[in-house]
Amino acid sequence: MASIRQHPNQSALRRAERIRDFFVLGIAGSGLLAFMMITGALGIFEGVTAIIVLSLGALAYFVGSAPPTIDIAPVDDLQASDEAMKSSVRSLIHALPFPACYISGEGRIESANKKISDLFRIKHIEGALKSVIIRQPDVLAATDRVSRSSAGERVEFMAIDGDELWLAHLTPGPEASSVFVVFEDRTAVHRAERARADFLANASHELRTPLTALAGFIETMRGPARDDRESWDGFLEIMHKQTDRMRHLVSDLLSLSRIEFSEHRAPDTVIDLGDVLSQTVLALQPLAAERAIELSLEGLGREIRVTAKWDELAQVVQNLISNAMKYSPKGGRVTVYIGTARSMADAAKLATGTNEDAIRSVLLQPRASSEAAAAWISVTDKGVGIARQHLSRLGERFYRVDESRGGDIEGTGLGLAIVKHIMARHRGGLAVASEEGEGACFGVWLPCLEGSAATNR
Structure with a gap:
């Protein structure tokens, strides 16, 4: 439960009033009972019992009348705390080595570093609506989902006319419905994967061509040209060239693989x-x-x-x-x-x-x-x-x-x-x-x- 913290002068004044009421109630009630005992209207045993009950009641009133303590932070303290949080967020965003921004619950970009300006080619980003700056439907939709669900997401998108691949990491921020967005450049990885796929396709094609020629001449020599020995020399010469071509290709592929494997180790001789x-x-x-x-x-x-x-x-x-x-x-x-x-x-x-x-x-x-x-x-x-x-x-x-x-x-x-x-x-x-x-x-x-x-x- 929240508590209210009153001003020190108000607390002291309220304490004095409670002490006064305690003594007035206790002394007045005890005096009245004592007078009744003297006049015989009340027996000694009953009088003592009544005085004890009265004292306990006065004490219960004193304790029970204490006001609850509820902390109400001054407005200045709340503003200082909010500014400190925003300053920490801003420092974090600018310290990141990747493009990054912080989106408030109202959908505005409160903090952004220079790298995100380079990514979206816009100089003035802070304070603008997220839809004006990001302009990526998938990323914008993800920011809405994260602000509602407080669950992180990752979204890939193409930037700079489709030449660069980026991965947006979205996580909920410290304020309600706020979102952190960090952008990771995946272009090099994407190009490496594409180069690997192209390499496999090209290598398969280069090997398939001589293999097809060899298979065709073998089939011819075993079939229609089985008895035409004079044509065999020409067939064998072509088959030799195709075999030599495959040998060179495999040798070059092995050399390239070996060199790439050791490329990160500088020679020392x-x-x-x-x-x-x-x-x-x-x-x-x-x-x-x-x-x-x-x-x-x-x-x-x-x-x-x-x-x-x-x-x-x-x-x-x-x-x-x-x-x-x-x-x-x-x-x-x-x-x-x-x-x-x-x-x-x-x-x-x-x-x-x-x-x-x-x-x-x-x-x-x-x-x-x-x-x-x-x-x-x-x-x-x-x-x-x-x-x-x-x-x-x-x-x-x-x-x-x-x-x-x-x-x-x-x-x-x-x-x-x-x-x-x-x-x-x-x-x-x-x-x-x-x-x-x-x-x-x-x-x-x-x-x-x-x-x-x-x-x-």
Whole structure:
């Protein structure tokens, strides 16, 4: 039960009145009974008993007349308490690292942080109606349900023209019908799930194509061409190519899976980047000669020490050179450059060549400091180049731009994806520069040890 707390002066005055009444009742009643005993109107035993009863009655009146104590907080105290609560809510909202707001029982946003302004692209949010700011029917309906039921909910919705996925966490607030709303960005998770689904679909398609060809030729050789031995050589040659294609695809998929698994663990071995480059280029010379392509290495003159995994950087170089040779015409030229720079920012510029007319696109931003000393490698071909619309998508799994680079080119479409993940593990970057009709230049760069970084080309 609530209690009323009176003013101290009022309580003292009321106490004095009760004491006065107690003594007046007790003394007057006892005097009257004593007079009756003296005059013989009342016996001694009956008189004493009456005096005791009278005293107890007076005491009961004194106790029973005490007013109940009910706390009535002054208006100022109530207002101070309300302001303290609102201040705590505001501090909580602004301290959260996610977009968040507090909606009052009247449906107005009383507190909101800056991140929610960025989410809904509205500067002035506090004091506005929730329907004016949020503009998401599912979220608004959820706030109404939470304010009525005081049960938390979670609602997903798409924002920014459907490009971003958000999850709204709604919980009841401290005031009646009030609601806390915190927004979690699920875009990265959504894109990862979509990329995984696309990857499985693409991998299934890439494996199904050669398997279908193999099954078709086997059926032909067992059926209509059973006795046509002369045609078997052609069938077997095609089957060999399809089997080789599957072998390369499975090998690339296993490589990509292994690299992704260890991407979060930085390498810890110091190696000579020039040694990696020279040995890889030497190993690819027979393939270049077979295709009548001139493969050359420039800029190698001293040791360049980097913290890296030898075989992974060799795979980076091999994939870049192999791609350049695939898209180079017969009799063309592929040039590999190596160098160092005083900073990662300078290395990014040097790695994509000197053609000022080329269109550049950074496919992987390095995680290392832009001021760190760096080593870089670039691979340049003189093929047909890459159209602008394809540049930003290079490095996606199974993405190929055969139509813009000379027609039907064999490959798994995973080479640049593997390069991208290896460079991410080495805290490096990946970029491409291309001019249609003039060829393309792919460049990678990564931190090198101090003492190796003297700018050269």
